[in-house]
Amino acid sequence: MRGQVHLWAAQRVTAALLAVAVLVHLVTILLAVRGGLTAGEIIGRLSGSETWLLFYAVFALSAGLHAAIGLRNVGAEWLGLRGRRADLAWLGVGLLTALFGIRAAWGLYAA
Amino acid sequence: MAETELAEDKALAWTVKVWRGDAAGGGFAEYAVPARANQTVLDIVTHIQRELDPSLAYRFACRVGMCGSCAMEVNGRARWTCRTHASKVVTEGGTLELRPLANLPVIRDLATDMAPFFDKWAKAGGRFQPKDAKDGEVPADFAVVPPASKKRQEADAGIECIGCGVCYASCDIVAWNPDYLGPAALNRAWTLVNDVRDGARRGRLDAVAGDAGCHSCHSTQSCTERCPKNLDPSSAIAGLKRSIFWRFLEPGGDR
Numbered sequence: 001m002r003g004q005v006h007l008w009a010a011q012r013v014t015a016a017l018l019a020v021a022v023l024v025h026l027v028t029i030l031l032a033v034r035g036g037l038t039a040g041e042i043i044g045r046l047s048g049s050e051t052w053l054l055f056y057a058v059f060a061l062s063a064g065l066h067a068a069i070g071l072r073n074v075g076a077e078w079l080g081l082r083g084r085r086a087d088l089a090w091l092g093v094g095l096l097t098a099l100f101g102i103r104a105a106w107g108l109y110a111a
Numbered sequence: 112m113a114e115t116e117l118a119e120d121k122a123l124a125w126t127v128k129v130w131r132g133d134a135a136g137g138g139f140a141e142y143a144v145p146a147r148a149n150q151t152v153l154d155i156v157t158h159i160q161r162e163l164d165p166s167l168a169y170r171f172a173c174r175v176g177m178c179g180s181c182a183m184e185v186n187g188r189a190r191w192t193c194r195t196h197a198s199k200v201v202t203e204g205g206t207l208e209l210r211p212l213a214n215l216p217v218i219r220d221l222a223t224d225m226a227p228f229f230d231k232w233a234k235a236g237g238r239f240q241p242k243d244a245k246d247g248e249v250p251a252d253f254a255v256v257p258p259a260s261k262k263r264q265e266a267d268a269g270i271e272c273i274g275c276g277v278c279y280a281s282c283d284i285v286a287w288n289p290d291y292l293g294p295a296a297l298n299r300a301w302t303l304v305n306d307v308r309d310g311a312r313r314g315r316l317d318a319v320a321g322d323a324g325c326h327s328c329h330s331t332q333s334c335t336e337r338c339p340k341n342l343d344p345s346s347a348i349a350g351l352k353r354s355i356f357w358r359f360l361e362p363g364g365d366r
Contacts, residue, residue, distance in 0.1 A: 004321035008352070009359055077287035087242070 007069050014066040021059040046108040053109040060101025068094025125201055127155060129167065133219045139208070140164075145227040146205060152192040155208065156221065169221035176339070177255040179275030182219050188279040191339045212292075228275040228276050228293070235296035236318040238304060242310030246339050254308045266305040269298045269347050271340050278334035278344055290323040294334035294344035297325055301347035304354060316355050327349040 033041040034042065046052045075081035123146040128139040142159050153171055160167040171181035174214045176194045183192050185200055186208050201207055220241035256263045278294040279285055285293050301320045303309050319325050325348045334344040 002320075004326060005355060005359060008326040009356060012356070073327075077284070 007072070009048055011066055011069040014062040014069075017058060018066060021055070021062065025059065041111045043095040045109060046105075047072075047111045048109065056105035056108075057102050060105065061098045063101065064094045064096070064098025067097060106109065123205075124257050125155075125197070125207060127159065128206065128208045129156075129159065129221070131167070132217065132221050134217055137217075137220075146201075148198060150197050151195050152183075152185055152190075152195045152200065152207065152209070155197055155207070156183075156192060167221070168219040177273070179273040179339075182212055182275045182277050182280070182339075184208075184213060184280065189213065189277040189337060191275060194339060212276055213284045214280050214282065215276065223276075225274075225276060228279050228295070229274070231292045231296040232274075234297055234302065234318060235292045235300045235324070236315035237296060238311075239306065240309055240311035242308055256282055256307055257277070260307075262305045262307050265350070266302050269302040269342055269344070272298055273340065276337065277337050277339055281333040281337045283331060283333065284327050284329065288320060288323070288327060292319065292324055294348065297328075297351060298326045298334075298342065298344040298347040301350050304351065316351070316358065319351050320355050325355070328352075336346040 032045070068090045071093065072087065075086060075090070125146045127142045127144050127337070129142060131137050131140045140200055142163050144155050144158055144163075147154075149332065153174065156167070156169050157171075160169065169181070169183070171193060174193045176191055179191070180194045182189055184190075185192065185195060186202070186347040187210075189212055190200075192209075192227070197207065209221060211217045211221050211223045215228060241250060243254070243365040247298040252351075258264075258267075269273050275296060278298075282291075282294055284291045297319055302313055304312055304315060328348045330345055330349065335342070335346070338344065
């Protein structure tokens, strides 16, 4: 029961983070594509920047967890997937999704 | 004059498809009923049972929207049949479809077993537990709760529920998760959470938390849309989520 309330709270908190993160992300895209987009430009902005690394790490983690909690509900309600094993599987999906994002952010930071 | 009118009306007939069966299954039976201008859906069901097929099982008591026992699915939508004018819901082709309330086990024909519905009221902590009177003793004096106070108004907003089950039958979450407490039980819990005389807030918030409780609600608001008393269980459930969330952030609150 407590765990379920934590999941609900986590989904609301990550939603709030995502609202800000998506906005920053979109504004960055709009600004970055002005005058053409190059790999060099992207790396120039992100390489060695702890701020951007932290931003994208939080972004990716929020997106991964938020989506996995939502999919857990869809799975339970529409497919009848319930219980501890399903929960662990969704946790795996969430962390894996987050890991892909964080790995990409790290790759650009270290480039 | 009235007799002529009735005779004319009788010439016109509506076709009523009524679900007949029991827990094992069933199907629709068709009845032709007089298309009277001024009759409720409950009148039609009573006509079928009295004049056409005495074996039809259904439930009603007050006939005037006080008891909440005649709720059924009329053309796929849960309603009080006693407060539904047939002429307002009949299709252009003159047909009506009646089924027992959804999300509840069928006893027979149009009568459902309401036990799971009321069991969930108990599970949601729907019983008032006086703060000042332990073990059911009678309090020494009346509690004064100012009618204008916010808590009193929040409690008053949901207190008129008569437990007809229309919201419960209209709720998608109940259909998807049989353990879900449902709008009526959660609305009752929210009423008691706002009752300043009640002493069981903590246990009640625990009882309504989690996947079987308020946190499964998607706020699609079918309950609020269909409540014949115009109550707003959806907002009550949102209130429970809010209360539990703030308690969760309090130091030591999450115990």
